[in-house]
Amino acid sequence: MMRQPLYTLILPALLLLMNVSPVQAAQAPDVLVKNTTEKMLAALDEQSKELQEDPSLIYDLVSEIVLPHFDFIRMSRSVLAQNWKKASREQKLSFVRAFRTLMVRTYAVALLEYTDQKIHILPAKLKPGDKNVTVRMEVLQKGKPPVMISYRLRLKKKGWKVYDITVDGISLIANYRTSFATEIKQQGLDALIARLEKHNQKASG
Secondary structure (H helix, E strand, O other), X not given: OOXXXXXXXXXXXXXXXXXXXXXXXXXXXXXXXXHHHHHHHHHHHHOHHHHHHOOOHHHHHHHHHOHHHEOHHHHHHHHHOHHHHHOOHHHHHHHHHHHHHHHHHHHHHHHXXXXXXXXXXXXXXXOOOOOEEEEEEEEXXXXXXXXXXXXXXXXXXXXXXXXXXXXXXXXHHHHHHHHHHHHHHHHOHHHHHHHHHHHHHHHHO
16 A cells, blocks of 8 residues: 555646536636636635534545546456456456445545645646647645656546546556465455455544
8 A cells, every 4th residue: 555645646637627617617727727726726725614523524525526528447457457457357346345435444544644845736638639648747845856647548538537646656556466366376356355445444444
């Protein structure tokens, strides 16, 4: 599993995926990033009191606003790699559900730890007809070197969907793929799914 510092660094990328409407989805990716970031930061400020009183409210916020903009099936397929092909339909569905909940919990925790980092969006290199794009940005932190975050999206029928996030060259998908492959080899896919479900239940509690 990934260490907490990387989760925290991933947060700014998460903020870019929130409050996306069908109209916004037609915008250039870098413009979309800028607009949605500003809206999310404003929303965090407006709801700060409620979140301080009841941090669990963040889970519903993430599930409602963020979750629709991720391609969890593609992410799950990439994370499991060869094990996806070997898995039964029931195993695939169970893993997608468990992995999706894990991401929601992870991002929710990181969201509560957001501390006013400054974000600089770089122009996206997108040609007419492109269905894949990488949007890069710098996270500026006081007294620390800037962190480069990239997120990869693919244009689907319902708009752009995120399928990987990279922090200073470390891919979220590749990181999970490595750790999960070892666990599956040692204990099997069902054991991994059971552990993720137990972890998610514990986090909910």
